[in-house]
Amino acid sequence: MTVLASALDPSGPQYAENRAAMLAKLTEVEIEHAKSLAGGGEKYLARHLKRGKLPARARIELLLDPDTPFLELSPLAAWGSEYTVGASLITGIGVIEGVECLITANDPTVRGGASNPWTLKKALRANEIAFANRLPVVSLVESGGADLPSQKEIFIPGGALFRDLTRLSAAGIPTLAVVFGNSTAGGAYIPGMSDHVIMVSERSKVFLGGPPLVKMATGEESDDESLGGAEMHARTSGLADYVARDEPDALRQARRVVARLNWTKAHPDPGPVAEPKYDPDELLGIVPGDLKVPFDPREVIARIVDGSDFDEFKPLYGASLVTGWARLHGYPVGVLANAQGVLFSAESQKAAQFIQLANQRDVPLVFLHNTTGYMVGREYEQGGIIKHGSMMINAVSNSRVPHISVLMGASYGAGHYGMCGRAYDPRFLFAWPSAKSAVMGPQQLAGVLSIVARASAAAKGQPYDDEGDAALRAMVEQQIESESLPMFLSGRLYDDGVIDPRDTRTVLGLCLSAIHTAPVEGARGGFGVFRM
Template sequence: MTVLPTRLDPGGAEYTAHREAMLAKLADLDAEHAKALAGGGPGYVERHRGRGKLLARERIELLVDEDSPFLELSPLAAWGSEYPVGAALVTGIGTVEGVECVITANDPTVRGGASNPWTLRKALRAHEIARVNRLPLVNLVESGGADLPSQKEVFIPGGALFRDLTRLSAAGIPTVAVVFGNSTAGGAYVPGMSDHTVMVAERAKVFLGGPPLVRMATGEEADDESLGGAEMHARTSGLADHFALDEPDALRLARRIVARLDHRKPGPGPDLAAEPPKYAEEELLGIVPGDLKVPFDPREVIARIVDGSDFDEFKPRYGTSLATGWARLHGYPVGILANAQGVLFSQESQKAAQFIQLANQRSVPLLFLHNTTGYMVGRDYEQGGIIKHGAMMINAVANSTVPHLSVLMGASYGAGHYGMCGRAYEPRFLFAWPSAKSAVMGPQQLAGVLSIVARQSAAAKGRPYDEEADAAVRAVVEQQIEAESLPAFLSGRLYDDGVIDPRDTRTVLGLCLSAVHNAPVEGATGYGVFRM
């Protein structure tokens, strides 16, 4: 039997302490998510509704299949910046007429849906997800274009939005634009470059230059409707493929467009008879310690997310700080790499490289569960080849072509973050738990290194060292690195696709695995040179 046993004691003091710490972090996370849900605030929401319009998430709800899930991505984008949390854009994956689609929806209650630098990054990430997973893209448009005060950060890189639309179309990935209101200036190219365009009567306004700009540029007097209204584009310019009577009608038409795509997934589907885990998902709250210096067994996590808690471990007695093995998740086969004790040694690195090669040989997606402080340092480990062995693991990750999914559960520090397929290694999806932290190293270690360097510099110059100033600097650095390591900070910069409740991990990963199977799953046939 390969069903994982459990040593977790849900009635114990340790479990209870871990659970309470996680619940406190989840409460803080809910408060931040609420800021994104609030949009531009009650006044702007009320004004928007007063115009007879639906909110961005209400539009999405009408678009996707009834009672089907919507996996929202990057809801904390722009957190900690001068721009509103959520970046005036909702993105995610939802099922429309049985077809998984990437959906984006401007939030017009936030500065009229204008795009700031974080809106752009969030939209480009959505386009990337559509491209690599071959998912149809549906844009629900209502935006005044670039947020003009921040144009210096939006205009030049913003051209990638239109580039992506044409490349998606050229790759045979359908694109749909549903225009509910303004789609002006550069934003006019969104419907212009989409395969299918729907416009709402008396609401949609699509023009390169609105009446004020036209008046300034040419002296011509023109009204919104004759310049860029839905009726004009449906009858005269031909930009509108479908003319909708109102917002629900526009969303109905969008659903019909997707239905007519006759979209099919390549390859076999999942095992529909997949068993749920043997242990309760609720227990995921009490596994990760509040202090990430305290190790935990990732098999307790694996047992609560994989089908039937069934896990065939690979090399269980070798490189024991990294658990590797085979499982199924919502009926899809996966290979799992999970940090067991934090530090990665040479054996763990070699084991990981071999396992990643095996997954590619079998064309099996990989799931990385992070809790690592990085690769081991020290004279014995350097002499033992930790650099070349760590490079071997990173080589395998970097050149693997099967889909990668990453979840940051605890620490994800140093080059260990890279070896475990951090953001720079382009996992198809990367999520974090509220307990996660990621940085070049831990706050105390980083502050300590800076202190040692400063102390050595003072000694080399023959100067006395100010211990009091050193303590103050260390405290400031520790505080800064701690703040910059937290999930909300990292998620705000789109270094992950969202911070999730641990109890939702199996569901989120199942949705992601289903999404990645819209594209062929094929393993790598070659790697870079492995230094032996």
């Protein structure tokens, strides 16, 4: 039998301790998520509603098919910065008229929907996801353009936003802009470069320069409506393809446009799906609060794959990396999951072979991270850990099947790279609240700095300040600890969201469904030179 057996004891003290630690971290994440949901706050939401406008999330809800999920992406963007959590933009994947689409929506309650540097990063990441997975893009637009005080950080890279729209269209991926209010200056090019444009009568305002700028530049007197209103763009400029009488009508028309796209997935949806044999609620008690304590990733796999059915590959070789085949919401997947944290030569070679096999079979890969990196030390250096670790990274880099990464625990050093970290272009990357990611652990990094400083003082014949060293180590540990936490990393768009472990199977299923909109084809060769 290939159904995984579970040794987890939900009534035991270790489980209770792990669960309590995870729930505490989840509470912290939920507080920050609430800030993103609140947008600009009650005052600006009330002003928005008074103008007869729908909130951005209500627009998305009316756009989506009833009772279908919305996978929000990067909700913590800008966390820890001077800007509002969420970066005044909502992005995610949802189903419209049966078609999975990438949806973006400006939140006009946050500085009028103006774009700051994190808004741009979030929008560009959304476009990456749309392009890689061939998802039609629907933009719900209401923005005054760039947040001018931060223009120096937006203007130059911001051109990529418009470039992406044209490249999506050139690749045959439909783009649709629904303009609810202002879409000015550079923002005017969002409808200008979209395949389909819907504007709302007496609400939409699309122009390169508003009346004040026109007055300053040319001396011409004009008003919003004649300069950039929906009626003008429908009757005179031709920019608007459809004019809606109000916001619900605009969203109704957007649904009709998507219905007429004649859009089909490259792969049909799978058939019946078997639920895991174990309760996903138990995922809360698997990862210890102290990441130095190992845990068996098979306990996680058993609670996310179909029927808890898992064919393990090379179970007796390279045992600190679990690899094997399964189905998840009906889709075939290969799973790589760290067991004991450290990656040795055997694990690296095993991973490289497994990744090649997945590419031969056109099977997407799921990486479950809990690694402190590749093993160091004289024995391991002499045994070829550099070339074997490089072999694994080579395989990940040149693999062509889609990758999804989930950071469960530690994800340090080059192990983060070998397990398909952000720099290796996973289609999606999510983190649990328990995750940590950095060049190395806080204690190790502080210790290295201490050793180097002590050696430097000895070389100069100077006495070493032990009290100062202790203070430095404490400061460095605190800094690295705070910078390795998932909210810090998510705020910088290094993942696509911090998720509740109990939602992992659902999130992965939504991602796999989106992935299979595009062809899934592995590399048939084309890997770099594997140093033997």
